[in-house]
Amino acid sequence: MANPFAIGKSAQEGKSILALEGYLDAHTAPQFEKAVEDEFEAGRIRIIVDCSKLSYISSAGLGVFMSFVDEIREVGGDIKICGLTPKVFQVFEILGFPALFDIVDDIPAAMKKYEESPVKES
Amino acid sequence: MANPFAIGKSAQEGKSILALEGYLDAHTAPQFEKAVEDEFEAGRIRIIVDCSKLSYISSAGLGVFMSFVDEIREVGGDIKICGLTPKVFQVFEILGFPALFDIVDDIPAAMKKYEESPVKES
């Protein structure tokens, strides 16, 4: 109740979709970390994080993206990010995330991105 | 911004409708008081207060109903209340307002109430 955050999980065309909802802060980031870890450990390395219902993110949430992506890319997977609201996108942008992550509009665009470039080119 | 409260005014079949929205507390009650006073002074004594968008009420808001209704009834008018959400209704109920005011479901029901009983019978 006090810190509403939820993660919806689904799969589509061989990609794992994690749909974040609510407030992702230092209190709730461990839940997100666990969710990404579970995907990775189950060998589901093509992840789409859908942020369309994410109302808030702090550096603890951003750190989850940052700490896993290298490992996932090494085995040919990636984390593509979609659906950022302007408020949340602003935080990604201040920290320079657009240079390091594929950030696209929505799930179909993330699917397409996986076709074009399964691992983000650097 | 800090205390969002608004009053929409309209007229229908010779009744004045005041539609309350947001938070009615000691800070915003003077606005509501002014609105009721304006109706009364303009001779518009058949008032419907629509609370369907009212998310909160404290005793300062309830006091506005209480302080005007006697005067308005003396000249043959009334204040009918409609659209209370369960949360707001609970406060009216604790204080015994249902015995003193006509409280109905919606604007059509308030119109009908004015046909049946222009001034609440006591």
Place this chain on the structure above:
Amino acid sequence: MASIERTFKLQVPSSTENLIIIREFVSSIGAQAGFSPAENAKLELAVDEACANVMEHAYGKDTTKELSIRATLDDDSVQIEVVDTGKPFDPGTIEQKDLDKLVSARKSGGLGMRLMKSLMDEVHYLMIPGQKNELRMVKRRKKTL
């Protein structure tokens, strides 16, 4: 829920525009205490009434004064203390008039204290003249055995 006592404090200028900050503070604590939305709405309203009374009566609308709220959460209850350094008063002298009497007297006040008493499990006033006025209210947490 941890079994130790947790304390939260808020201090704001005595202005009615801060009632919304006070309500958010209290409602977050009520949510942490596991109150249902309906129970939490009661807690929130009782504290709003207590603070609005301090702003209006104890401080006579002087917005340069400060008002403090202390919330203590333990296994059994949420306890709220509202503290001011304004005019003391004797709650025992306040007569509770019937609603229809208030209406025919065209009063807009006289509802706050009765609301607090119905909304909370305990309401106590403590006045230490020349020092502070304190209103302590308790709302018990339902035990789920």
Place this chain on the structure above:
Amino acid sequence: MASIERTFKLQVPSSTENLIIIREFVSSIGAQAGFSPAENAKLELAVDEACANVMEHAYGKDTTKELSIRATLDDDSVQIEVVDTGKPFDPGTIEQKDLDKLVSARKSGGLGMRLMKSLMDEVHYLMIPGQKNELRMVKRRKKTL
């Protein structure tokens, strides 16, 4: 807007579940200061980062500790002071690594302080050993002449 200074204080247990109370507190004050929703979101995030750092680093996740936030609102700015009595640290020794370095080192941290600096107009640390650590941040209000 009144021209005098207004002060607000909040004290909560050092637990990340209270970050939401802190954000609501700060965001109500930002709204009173007349910040736009986008500017207010920045203020809120900067204070969240400051408090999350205290909870994690200064208090090492000891949730029995207390953390205080003092907000002062005047005509020119909103000033926030986050005070703790935990482990002091020297912010001058904290190296700001590039994002791609952090990624290849598989770090999840190192973003908070850089965020605070970009979000606020001023960020100062003041450590008084054995007494308190204080992080003071200022966000200026845009003048509408």
